[in-house]
Amino acid sequence: MTQPRKPDCSPFLISPLFFSPPGGGIVDQVRSALEHAGGxxxxxxxxxxxxxxxxxxxxxxxxxxxxxxxxxxSQVFKGVVVPIYDVSSAGVVSGRDITPEAALTKMIWVLQEDLSYTERKKLLGLDL
Known part of the structure; x- marks a missing residue:
């Protein structure tokens, strides 16, 4: 009888961050979250x-x-992300008309795939 395969899972965390004017520790909070993030x-x-x-x-x-x-x-109902803002030039992939729920699911799926950074980034920009 074969042993069940142990899942190869990385720790997973969803951390909602809400932006307000700088202060109250939001800068440190964002930097700390990004330090350990995969996506x-x-x-x-x-x-x-x-x-x-x-x-x-x-x-x-x-x-x-x-x-x-x-x-x-976009958090807007039926919103579409147009890649013309500063974050696009910083390496952010446009999700176009993807919902936040679908974006999170897509990110989780892409991160678990055994692919290079470039391949993962390309997948994020495609309809899957």
Missing amino acids: VVLASFGAGNVPSFDWLQEAVKEASKREVLFLNC
């Missing part, structure tokens, strides 16, 4: 814009250099 789903405003704080743009760029995946989706 991040951004639930942005309207057509994909997030707060334009310099520290946030830098944190996303730094995390992208460490091969943290970013997928941007």
